[in-house]
Amino acid sequence: MRIGAHVDPTDPLDAAAIRKAEAVQFFLADPQGWKAPEPRADAEQLRAADVDIFIHAPYVINVATLNNRIRIPSRKLLLSHATAAATVGAKGLIVHGGHVSKGDDVAVGFDNWRKTFAYAAEHGGFATPVLIENTAGGDYACARRFDALARLWDAIGEYEVGFCLDTCHAHAGGEELLNIVDRVKAITGRIDLIHANNSKDGFGSGRDRHDNFEHGMIDPDLLVAVVRAADAPVVVETPGGADGQSADIAYLRDHVGG
Numbered sequence: 001m002r003i004g005a006h007v008d009p010t011d012p013l014d015a016a017a018i019r020k021a022e023a024v025q026f027f028l029a030d031p032q033g034w035k036a037p038e039p040r041a042d043a044e045q046l047r048a049a050d051v052d053i054f055i056h057a058p059y060v061i062n063v064a065t066l067n068n069r070i071r072i073p074s075r076k077l078l079l080s081h082a083t084a085a086a087t088v089g090a091k092g093l094i095v096h097g098g099h100v101s102k103g104d105d106v107a108v109g110f111d112n113w114r115k116t117f118a119y120a121a122e123h124g125g126f127a128t129p130v131l132i133e134n135t136a137g138g139d140y141a142c143a144r145r146f147d148a149l150a151r152l153w154d155a156i157g158e159y160e161v162g163f164c165l166d167t168c169h170a171h172a173g174g175e176e177l178l179n180i181v182d183r184v185k186a187i188t189g190r191i192d193l194i195h196a197n198n199s200k201d202g203f204g205s206g207r208d209r210h211d212n213f214e215h216g217m218i219d220p221d222l223l224v225a226v227v228r229a230a231d232a233p234v235v236v237e238t239p240g241g242a243d244g245q246s247a248d249i250a251y252l253r254d255h256v257g258g
C-alpha cells in the first residue's frame, strides 16, 4: 500500500523524501484560480520517480453548477489539468464532486457531470484518470451524501470514472466511516485513492477542517480500518507541515499492517 501526503508543488519529490512518502499529491496551478497549468521543469523527474503522483484540481472547478460562467470554464480547466497531469505521470486527477446552487435541481447537476465526460470524450478523453472526491458540506452537493453519490454514478456510469474517498469529508458530511468502503464500492465499484484525514469538527457538521490522526474527532482506529479495507493508495492532507504529516504517515504504517 502506497502512503503519502499532499505537499507544496515547489519540490514534490523532496517533500516526499522528507516525509518518507511513497505517494504525493499537489496542485499544478493556484487552487483558487482559473489559470491553466504551466509546464513543469521537473516533469521528467516526476514521471521517472518511484513515487506515485496524484494531482488535485483547483477548488474553483464546479462542473455541476447550472451557472454557465462557472460550468463552462470548469470543464475546460478540468480537461487542461488532466492533460498537464499526464505530463508528470499522474495516476489520478482528483476533483471535488461539486454542487448546484440553492433552489436548483441537483438532477441537472448530475447531468452536467455526464456532459462533462461527454465533452472530454469529444476532445479525445481525459489524459489522466479523473477521480471524483466526496465533499463535506452543502445541501445541494453531488457527492456529499451517498444517496446523491449513487445518483451521480447512475448519470456517469457509462464513462470510466474513478473515486477518491476523503475520511474527513465523509465524517463531516454525515456518512458513517464504519463499513464505508463496502458502501462506496456498492455504488462506484471502486476506490482509487483514500484521503486519510481526521476532522476538527463533529459528525455531520458539514465543515471541512482536516486534523492530524491523533487530534481530531474521529477515532484513529476507524481511519486505519478504512485504509485497510480500501486497499488503495493513501494521501494524508493533514496539517502540521512535514512533521505533522510524517507522524500521520508513520501512524498508518504502524497500524494498517497489524
Ligand SMILES: [Zn+2]
Binding pocket: 133, 166, 195, 237
Ligand atoms: Zn481530500
